[in-house]
Amino acid sequence: MNGEFIEALDQLEKEKGVSKEILIETIEAALVSGYKKNFGSYQNVRIQIDRETGDVKVFSQKKVVEEVEDDFLEISLEESKEKFGGKYELGDVVEFEVTPRNFGRIAAQTAKQVVVQRIREAEREVIFGEFINKESEIVTGLVARVNKGVVYVSLGKVEGVLNQTEQIPGEVYEIGQRIKCYILEVKKGSKGPQIILSRSHPGLVKRLFELEVPEIYDGVVVIKSISREAGSRTKIAVYSDDENIDPIGSCVGPKGSRVKNVVDELKGEKIDIIKYSDNPEEFILSSLSPSKVLSVEIDETEKSAKVIVPDYQLSLAIGKEGQNARLAAKLTGWKIDIKSESQANKI
Template sequence: MSSELLDALVALEKQKGISRDVIVDAIEAALVTAYKRNFNQAQNVRVDLNLDKGTMKVYSRKDVVEETEDTRLQISLEDAQKINPAYELEDIVEEEVTPRDFGRIAAQTAKQVVTQRVREAERGLIYEEYVDREDDIVNGIIERLDARNLYVGLGKVEAVLPIGEQIPTESFKPHDRIKVYITKVEKTSRGPQVFVSRTHPGLLRRLFELEVPEIFDGTVEIKSIAREAGDRSKISVHSNNEEVDPVGSCVGGRGARVQSISNELSGEKIDIVEWDEDPVIFVANALSPSKVLDVQVKEEERSTTVVVPDYQLSLAIGKRGQNARLAAKLTGWKIDIKSETDARELGIYPPEHQDQEAIENSSEDPYFDEELSTEKEIIEPIDLYMDAED
């Protein structure tokens, strides 16, 4: 082996990040193939590559047996012990069979195989790098596009953004920078294939983790996400610290945090609501920005009937039913919305056992004040009592 080949191995190790052992194994396998092909040899052989001395040798390998059936693969115990008395049955006898002109033939024949093995090793490294980044957000550059897919350069690999994972209202051109969410990494004959998305709820989750320190450090937790990409999303949050407002943390000063995320998603509207383990409160919160008068729960059917003021029925349902649909996805409960008038006609409102204070406190009315509301409930009965006395 020439010093040039040894230098090439060192260069490959540095440039491609592939260990020398992987490259040597590829070369040895290639040389075995070259030996069998060029010298019509069917026996088992082993190639020994000595990097320090710069030599290569070919050894035939034969199993020690009582009686030989194929002299190319086996050797009798008697013949083996003539070579070395220490040989026993089932041992392997190795004998050097390096052809005189093997170096020249091997270099020509093994070149393609070595190149392929090195390429496979490089692909393996890329696969291992990106498979660990599944469910993560990455920055990329649009490299090209066709009728169905966008192809995003991530550095060492080109990712595919299928049309079904693209936000309908967005359009890109080559060299545009873009944030994408890695959904899947596969091994293929052409190397690792990375699939990314702009519509996956995980993208919204990762963007909030990047933008909101309280989510990143675990103080505020994202409980669920419902998303119709490019149009509107709902996200429920919960604080693990009573002194931290989960909704306020996500919204940020003057809405800066949520606005930054909305801008990244081409103006997608984002509703942030507080999660609660009580489905009555959680469903009421999820229907924000509409006001909810009552939530009746059927545990066995995992469904709810929600009563809203007549003038807010369309707001609660949303355009094309979007608000109600997203609220149902967010909470995991079926939601049937009734106007106050319809609910009274059906005899389901007001309920006899419903905790109205819990529902009213869930309202996101900016003028709602819990303390004043409680005071009003106490004062009004007293005034009526006094009128009766007069």
């Protein structure tokens, strides 16, 4: 190795943010293994790379002892006095330069391998650092490939993974298709950062509304809760402290444009936007939209509610396979028991 190599390390430090000193120390440690493998596995050695010239030297290390039992690791006090005068005492470590003639070639190969590996690690760290701060955010990517039901989404320098459990049921993914995904988790893997994506998480709906509705992005309108059955229906409860702001109207947008953009991104998923209320009766009543409700009777202790609806609205209130009632319960956090007017009268 030479001065040009040291200059290259300086350049790497500036461009990639990889510490030159750490790189050199890593190369020195790797060269110890390389030396022992090729020249003498029984010795204790230290490798030194000159920080200015790039010259590599190998030093054999021996401990000063009274009586030598291992010539590779020890030197007698008497011999050390002959070679070095009274410089060393018992227990000290003496170093001899033992640099082989052709060690420069081995050093260069090892250094190249270490540098390449460290650059890869540095790039992975940069990508990890970039995406770890994007957890619970939305990213836009291109479908790169689909393998055994798992969708791999290109996010630039890294691919995100959209597992089957995080996909919208029935949604078809085509190579090259541009999709928005919710970053569920970012993990460190052996081959770099793992970006776990979701299209079914309620957080995706929340982030999509933030993108479409300036009032939500600005904090004027707040999303209080979301309940979702991906691919089918979502209920979203919104609220505003400002009496001049209509939170539902803000989310719907002019001629329904804002909510339409969200629905289109979710491939036609139905979205019910309701007004949040601190009053449980009002909130539960609204949550059962689009059905009409006659009365709500709540039990604070059990956190349950008995709801009465007109006979002709019962199926609408419960929803197909109980979906509307189920989503309303998730949205409000209350157990909801729905009865028709005639059922309530019989009771």
